[in-house]
Amino acid sequence: MQYLTPTSFKDASALAAGAKGTSRFLAGGTDVLVQMRADIFTPDILIDLKHIPGVADITQEADGSWTTGVAVPGAVLREHQALGRDWPGLVEAVDLIGSTQVQGRATMVGNLCNASPAADAVPAMIAAGVEVSIIGPGGTRREKVENIATGPGQTSLAKGELITAVHIPARGTNGGDAYLRFIPRTEMDIAVVGCGINLRLDGNTITEARVALGAVAPTALLVKEAARAIIGTSLDEEALVALSAASIAACNPIDDKRGTIKFRKHIAGVLARRVALEAYARAGGTS
Amino acid sequence: MNNIHVTTTVNGDAVEFLCDPRETLLDVLRDRLTLTGAKEGCGTGDCGACSVLLDGRLVSSCLVLGAEAEGKSIETVEGMANGEVLHPLQRKLIEHAALQCGICSPGILIAAKALLKKNPDPTESEVRFWLAGNLCRCTGYDKIIRAIQDAAAEMRGAA
Ligand SMILES: Cc1cc2nc3c(=O)[nH]c(=O)nc-3n(C[C@@H](O)[C@@H](O)[C@H](O)COP(=O)(O)OP(=O)(O)OC[C@H]3O[C@@H](n4cnc5c(N)ncnc54)[C@H](O)[C@@H]3O)c2cc1C
Ligand code: FES
Ligand code: FES
Numbered sequence: 001m002q003y004l005t006p007t008s009f010k011d012a013s014a015l016a017a018g019a020k021g022t023s024r025f026l027a028g029g030t031d032v033l034v035q036m037r038a039d040i041f042t043p044d045i046l047i048d049l050k051h052i053p054g055v056a057d058i059t060q061e062a063d064g065s066w067t068t069g070v071a072v073p074g075a076v077l078r079e080h081q082a083l084g085r086d087w088p089g090l091v092e093a094v095d096l097i098g099s100t101q102v103q104g105r106a107t108m109v110g111n112l113c114n115a116s117p118a119a120d121a122v123p124a125m126i127a128a129g130v131e132v133s134i135i136g137p138g139g140t141r142r143e144k145v146e147n148i149a150t151g152p153g154q155t156s157l158a159k160g161e162l163i164t165a166v167h168i169p170a171r172g173t174n175g176g177d178a179y180l181r182f183i184p185r186t187e188m189d190i191a192v193v194g195c196g197i198n199l200r201l202d203g204n205t206i207t208e209a210r211v212a213l214g215a216v217a218p219t220a221l222l223v224k225e226a227a228r229a230i231i232g233t234s235l236d237e238e239a240l241v242a243l244s245a246a247s248i249a250a251c252n253p254i255d256d257k258r259g260t261i262k263f264r265k266h267i268a269g270v271l272a273r274r275v276a277l278e279a280y281a282r283a284g285g286t287s
Numbered sequence: 288m289n290n291i292h293v294t295t296t297v298n299g300d301a302v303e304f305l306c307d308p309r310e311t312l313l314d315v316l317r318d319r320l321t322l323t324g325a326k327e328g329c330g331t332g333d334c335g336a337c338s339v340l341l342d343g344r345l346v347s348s349c350l351v352l353g354a355e356a357e358g359k360s361i362e363t364v365e366g367m368a369n370g371e372v373l374h375p376l377q378r379k380l381i382e383h384a385a386l387q388c389g390i391c392s393p394g395i396l397i398a399a400k401a402l403l404k405k406n407p408d409p410t411e412s413e414v415r416f417w418l419a420g421n422l423c424r425c426t427g428y429d430k431i432i433r434a435i436q437d438a439a440a441e442m443r444g445a446a
Contacts, residue, residue, distance in 0.1 A: 002308060003352065003354045026352075026355075029350055029355075033311065033352070034350070037330045037349070048354075050355070099420020099421075100345050100398065100402075100419070100420055101332065101335055101345055101347040101398070102347070102350075105346055105347075105350060105351070187416065188333075
């Protein structure tokens with residue numbers, strides 16, 4: 001294996017595009033190194049992105065939106081108070097990843113590109129409407145997070161393409177987001193189900209909503225029917241029941257040691273309700 | 288061989304080493320720099336026995352490449368005592384008999400040091416959450432938590 005440290009995204013892309021064998025990008029390494037160590041996968045070339053200027057920055061743009069670098073670890077994201085006030089659900093989702101030690105390294109972008117169906121950051125990113133900038137041999141493009149993972153361990157990024165920045169929308173007024181996952185213990189486990197919801201209110205009425213589910217299908221899902229179930233409501237019992245039903249209907253989970261299909265579907269319905277109530281409260285609503 | 292030349296700082300000392308690109312920082316510390324305080328419990332980020340500080344940030348050294356240490360500052364358990372004088376956390380770990388086999392202790396000590404720097408007066412549940420990635424097969428954790436809180440109290444008094 002060759003270890004390379006390009007100092008621009010263009011060079012990083014060219015190195016990956018021109019690689020003879022397999023390549024991987026290195027952000028925090030909490031997936032890449034585990035896969036190397038466990039003899040699951042060792043790339044021929046490993047391209048460390050941390051020498052590229054700006055990859056560790058968190059910046060608020062003039063329009064109130066946020067841009068974060070591709071190598072910002074969870075611990076640094078968590079310490080950013082203004083970002084945490086705007087997007088508590090997103091920051092909490094990232095914070096759920098692993099231990100303090102893992103937080104010192106793991107990034108949102110790595111969590112997204114590793115494409116585990118159970119990745120905690122991803123449903124919260126989808127709910128928040130996060131987009132990423134991509135550079136590749138064909139130039140640059142911008143993509144919604146829900147279009148990155150295509151299956152377990154698979155992404156829509158072509159050979160030589162990589163993510164260069166994360167774009168988190170401006171919070172705006174009367175908005176709130178939340179993320180919860182179910183695990184059998186309180187720390188250090190992989191989500192059996194995860195749910196992220198972001199919404200906006202006019203008075204007590206929900207005017208915009210995005211509902212995302214993790215670990216219940218080959219990729220995290222944006223569930224539009226679940227959002228429709230609560231838009232126009234003040235999150236009364238009827239809306240919550242409809243939200244749960246739409247969330248359960250969207251699930252296409254597997255049976256494994258962490259949970260059965262039946263259990264995962266049930267939990268998706270329960271979590272959607274709890275997460276919606278939390279996001280609603282954060283947006284300032286009283287139901 | 289395509290060994291990589293790395294210049295870094297370990298416990299305040301400038302250090303140079305050659306390593307294979309696949310070698311982890313943990314391998315380098317133990318096998319090349321003979322700093323065997325950090326332990327390998329799992330090699331996959333789960334146990335925390337390999338904990339070190341990398342530019343002041345708590346990390347698992349088994350999930351960092353040796354090559355990534357270039358230009359960084361690393362702190363290991365070997366840097367905690369001041370000559371023969373143990374760090375309060377080390378002393379309290381012994382006083383509270385908060386170790387049996389001792390495999391987890393270097394990682395617990397480094398993790399606790401990082402916690403107390405951030406939060407000099409952590410509650411029991413804050414200590415437990417911070418140390419969720421430091422596994423101990425022997426003690427049942429209670430004595431470790433008490434030792435850390437006792438050391439924290441002493442360090443607050445001393446400051
Ligand atoms: C002990 C432990 C516990 C964990 N617990 C959880 C958990 O509770 N929840 C959870 O969701 N995850 C968990 N994880 C996995 C989580 O740490 C990773 O998914 C992490 O977020 C990946 O980020 P990274 O920066 O470490 O990525 P890396 O390992 O550096 O990279 C991961 C993948 O992303 C690709 N990549 C990285 N950056 C880019 C880029 N800019 N453009 C294109 N591709 C890129 C790499 O090529 C690689 O395929 C755990 C891991 C460990 C070791
Ligand atoms: S050896 Fe590094 S976390 Fe277990
Ligand atoms: S003292 Fe043996 S593992 Fe903690």
